[in-house]
Amino acid sequence: MSAPLLQVTDLEKHFAVGKKNFMGKATQTLKAVDGVSFELERGETLGLVGESGCGKSTCARTIVGLYPATAGSVKFEGEELMGLSRSEWMPYRRKIQMIFQDPYASLDPRQTVSSILAEPLAIHALDKPRDRRLKAMALLDAVGLNPRHVHRYPHEFSGGQRQRIGIARALALEPELIICDEPVSALDVSIQAQVINLLEDLQERFGLAYLFIAHDLAVVRHICKRVAVMYLGRIVEIADRDDLFRDPQHPYTQALMSAVPHPDPVLEQTRERIVLTGDVPSPMNPPTGCTFHPRCPAKDGVPGTRCQEEVPHLRNIDGGSGPRQASCHLDATAATQTSA
Amino acid sequence: MALLDVRDLRVRFETHHGVVRAVDGVSFSLEEGETLGLVGESGSGKSVTNLALLGLIPNPPGVVESNGVMFEGHDLTKLSDRELRRIRGNQIAMIFQDPMTSLNPLLTVERQLTEVLELHKGMSRRDARKKAISALGDVGIPSPDQRVDQYPHELSGGMRQRVMIAMGLLCDPKVLLADEPTTALDVTIQAQILDLMRDLQHRHGTAIVLVTHDLGVVAGTTDRVNVMYAGRLVEQASTSSLFAAPQHPYTQGLIASVPRLDGDPNADLYSIDGSPPDLANLPVGCPFAPRCDQRQDRCTQESPVLENLSSDSARRASCFEVETVGGAS
Numbered sequence: 001m002s003a004p005l006l007q008v009t010d011l012e013k014h015f016a017v018g019k020k021n022f023m024g025k026a027t028q029t030l031k032a033v034d035g036v037s038f039e040l041e042r043g044e045t046l047g048l049v050g051e052s053g054c055g056k057s058t059c060a061r062t063i064v065g066l067y068p069a070t071a072g073s074v075k076f077e078g079e080e081l082m083g084l085s086r087s088e089w090m091p092y093r094r095k096i097q098m099i100f101q102d103p104y105a106s107l108d109p110r111q112t113v114s115s116i117l118a119e120p121l122a123i124h125a126l127d128k129p130r131d132r133r134l135k136a137m138a139l140l141d142a143v144g145l146n147p148r149h150v151h152r153y154p155h156e157f158s159g160g161q162r163q164r165i166g167i168a169r170a171l172a173l174e175p176e177l178i179i180c181d182e183p184v185s186a187l188d189v190s191i192q193a194q195v196i197n198l199l200e201d202l203q204e205r206f207g208l209a210y211l212f213i214a215h216d217l218a219v220v221r222h223i224c225k226r227v228a229v230m231y232l233g234r235i236v237e238i239a240d241r242d243d244l245f246r247d248p249q250h251p252y253t254q255a256l257m258s259a260v261p262h263p264d265p266v267l268e269q270t271r272e273r274i275v276l277t278g279d280v281p282s283p284m285n286p287p288t289g290c291t292f293h294p295r296c297p298a299k300d301g302v303p304g305t306r307c308q309e310e311v312p313h314l315r316n317i318d319g320g321s322g323p324r325q326a327s328c329h330l331d332a333t334a335a336t337q338t339s340a
Numbered sequence: 341m342a343l344l345d346v347r348d349l350r351v352r353f354e355t356h357h358g359v360v361r362a363v364d365g366v367s368f369s370l371e372e373g374e375t376l377g378l379v380g381e382s383g384s385g386k387s388v389t390n391l392a393l394l395g396l397i398p399n400p401p402g403v404v405e406s407n408g409v410m411f412e413g414h415d416l417t418k419l420s421d422r423e424l425r426r427i428r429g430n431q432i433a434m435i436f437q438d439p440m441t442s443l444n445p446l447l448t449v450e451r452q453l454t455e456v457l458e459l460h461k462g463m464s465r466r467d468a469r470k471k472a473i474s475a476l477g478d479v480g481i482p483s484p485d486q487r488v489d490q491y492p493h494e495l496s497g498g499m500r501q502r503v504m505i506a507m508g509l510l511c512d513p514k515v516l517l518a519d520e521p522t523t524a525l526d527v528t529i530q531a532q533i534l535d536l537m538r539d540l541q542h543r544h545g546t547a548i549v550l551v552t553h554d555l556g557v558v559a560g561t562t563d564r565v566n567v568m569y570a571g572r573l574v575e576q577a578s579t580s581s582l583f584a585a586p587q588h589p590y591t592q593g594l595i596a597s598v599p600r601l602d603g604d605p606n607a608d609l610y611s612i613d614g615s616p617p618d619l620a621n622l623p624v625g626c627p628f629a630p631r632c633d634q635r636q637d638r639c640t641q642e643s644p645v646l647e648n649l650s651s652d653s654a655r656r657a658s659c660f661e662v663e664t665v666g667g668a669s
Contacts, residue, residue, distance in 0.1 A: 051526035052497075158615045159382075188381035188553065193597035193611035200608070215526065218599040222609065245601065259531040261556030263598045265580045268560035275535055276528045279496045 003078030005209050006040040006063070006177060011072035013055075013062045017284065030284050032058040034233035035072070037314075042176065045203065045210040047224030047241075049217060049256070051280055055233040056213045060179045063211070064096055065089055076177070094124055097170035101182035103162035107154040113140070113165055114150040120172045139168040142205075144198060160191035164198065171202065179211045184219060196223055217260050221245055226322070229253045232283055232291040235314065239324035249317055249326040251298040290329065302329045342369035343547055344393075344432075344515055347407040351385070351392045354401050358620040362388040364571040367646075370515065375541065375548040377558040377579065379594075380568035381616055386551045387437075389568075390517045394432060395424050411515070430460040433513040437520035439500035443492040449476070449503055450488045456510050475506040479536055498529035505536065512544055519551045534561055555598050559583055567591050570617055570627035573646050577655040587649065587657040589634045626659070634661050 011033055018028035033055045040046045048056045062069050065081065074081045076092055084092070100106040107116060117136035121127050127135055137147035143164040145157075154162055163183065170178050183199070184192040200223060202208060214220050220227055221241060228238040229250065237250040248254045258274040276295045281287055287294050293307040306329050314325040351363040363385040370376050378386045391397050392404045393416065409416040411432065416424065428434075436442040444452055453475065454468035463471065469488070476484035479502040492500055501521065508516055521537070522530040538561065541548060550562055558565055558579065565582050567575040567590065575588040586592045596610035614631040617623055623630055629639040638660055647664035649655045657664065 051528065160615055188616075189555070189594060190381065190597050190612040191615060193599075193609040194613075196599070196609055197611055216599075217527075218601050218603075221601060222599040222603075222605050241605065255528060257601065259527040260601055261530075261534075261554065261560045262601060263555035263559050263583065263595060264600075264602075265559040265583050267602075268556075273531065275531045277532070279498050279529065280526070 003075065004039040005042045005044075005077060006211070007073075007075040007078075008039070008063060009037045009073045009075075011036045011059065011062060011074060012070040013058050013067055014070045028284055031233050031286070032283060033062060036230070036233075036235055038228055038235065038238060040177070040209055040211060042209055043203070043207045044226065045212055045224045047220035047227040048211060048213045048230060049215060049220050049227060050230035051215060051256075053232075053280055053283060054230040055283070056230050057181055059230070060098070060181050060211065060213055064098055064179060090124070094173045095175050096177045096179065097173060097175040099163075099166050099170050099178060099180045099183045102186055103159050103166055104154075104186075106166055107162055107169075109154055112151050112153055116154075116165065117150075117169055117172055120169065124173060126173070135172070136168075139171055140165075142171065142202070143168045144194075158191075160187055160194060163187060163195055167195075167198065167202070171206070174206070175208070177209045177211065179213070181213045182215070183212075185214060185216060192219070199223065217245075217257060229256065232281065232286055234291070234327070235325075236292065236328070237326040238314070239317075239320055239326075240322040243320040243322070243324055249324075250328050251296050251330070252292050253326075255295075255297065290327075298328075298330055343372045343411070344370040345408070345410040346389075346393065347409070349389065349392060349404070349406040349409065351388050351397055351402060351404050354403065355620065360619045361571050361622070362619060363392060366566075366568070366571075366573050368566055368573070368576065370547050370549060372514070372547055373541070373545045374564065375550055375562045377562035377565040378549060378551045378568065379553065379555065379558055379565055381553060383616055383619065384568040385571040386568055387519050390434065390519055390549065390551055393517065394428050394434060395419075395421075426460070429456050429513075430511045431513055432515040432517065433508040433511065434517040435504050435508045435519065435521045438524055439497065439504045440492065440524075443500060443503065445492055448489055448491055449495075452503070453488070453507055453510060456507065460511050471510070472506075475510055476503070478509075478540070479503075479506045480532070481506075498525055498532065501525060501529075501533055502536070505533070505540075509540055509544070509546070513546060516546050516548045517551075518548055520553070521550070522557065523552070523554070530557075537561070555595060567594070570622060571619060572627065572658065573656075574628065574659070575655075575657045576646065577652075577657075581652065581655060587655065587662045588628075588659050589632045589661065590628045593631075593633075634659075636660060 012035055013033040015030040015032060016026035017030045018026055021027050036059055050056050061067050063074050069082050114133055114136045117139050118132035121132050137150050140147045145164050184195050212224055224241055227241050227244050228235045231252050237253045248257055255274045255276045262268055274297055278295045289308045289310055290312050293299050299307045312327040312329050314327045317324045317326055347367050349363055349366045353360040353362060366389055380386050393409055397404050406417055450469055450472055453472035457463045457468040457471055473484045473488050476487055481487050481502050522533050562579045564578050566573050569590050575591045586595050593612040599609055612631050617627055625640040625642055626644050629635050644658040644660050646656045646658040650663045650665055
């Protein structure tokens, strides 16, 4: 079997924060990403979900080298990316592109759409200068914008149209992987649906793989084949989409799904909800053991103080349509009890 | 008689690019103890409607006109600033979307909470502090006697939003205008805050106007819904009948375009073509016509008005394709 398109192993990104000591070193560590592993196949979509501050965006930025990783490995088509120099990165920049959340902040207001879209082509010395405008027009057409608007500036477009320009820019270099960091969360519902459909069409047309970062579970369920749930810098559950949404294993995944309001008043009045207490703890000072234990509604099911003391690791779970893992002591206890 | 009765509210902003009609003839009423949802996309005029009710639209550039915003026999638009201030924060309170920008970063939580009490209720500083602490406890903030002395930046987003809600409810208002109170929050925190608002409403009988773009939140928390598009109300109905059978093509499209946890994930999402119109340059006729898949010739010439449905007199819609009492179609 050939290597997966993207293979992330034990990725860590720690930030030094807080007051500096007499040696000029920061005294605290913020473990934004703390041991994340996953694989992404060609043409597939992996969703990375979690609440604000869980480390999903940091994870994406570390993978593309915008932050240097603290530890771990990121392999693209079997080649290690961590520790590459700027010039060694260049060929991979063509193959891995990114779409950002805020369509207002991620486009240069002083450049026309034409020069925004031609810039990556110029950097990588692709196409002749005079062909770049034609390419830009073709890209606009591909994302459903009028190619004649190529001379306009970003402020002349609406939010949804700007996000389409961001997508066109990501497509310019014909990448194999696009990392989408909350690409639709700043958009209105009716526009969000347009952009989701566009991303799906483009994936089919160009055989793209997406790492799709979002906090909206319904959007993730729509677009992703596999889904990883993050909490405080770690993946707590990863599974095929259908398995995860039919039968979530980790108590956090269950609570997260239950918190999503359904656009259906009848269902909303009848369904049972798990409402978590408390806030997401600070990643500077995470709880001991399982970092979810202070909010976990299921911890009483685990005997003793195991959840408070022992960090649970991702374990394989049987009975899914694909490989599936969760990190909770509860299943482990149940498993040992049944085997005893 | 309704607690709050808004008649033909219009707000326009006179800008360099022309006159922007942000709210264009909005009428609705609010009954005691009910939750009314105000739904629409960015720029549809939901927030401006709320701000206009409390006289919070700056003039210039904003101009507010109406046939009356009646609250307990007073027309809010006719009151002097002084009289309005006695109602604002006291009988009608507001919760804003972003608790980071709407709390004062230079004041402790105590100062922000006690200000209202000293102003409206004439409480002493000490009594006001006690009341502030108990209000923080009511909204589920742990160790409120310590939190009360902290500054907003020391609190998490969920905590800040709770402080905003506590502030809104301090004077036991009859009406709470909540502008996207959970939009900036994560879903698990959103669930806590919505539960809290429901609980407080049961205890105090507060009527709530909930402005949101999240149809899931609307489905779970409101009794009735107003749908806004381009500054106008396009549909009014009870929450259950709206979701069961949306009448206006815009409402239909909006509900269909939300990805659902119980929908078919492999089907294409329904999407409304195009984007909302420029309010300074509205199309002739129905403002939704350019995006509407049920458009007739008539829609681009005349503007439909909000009228009672022939089939259900408790519902109203503004569309030529819907059978209304006015006999539009």
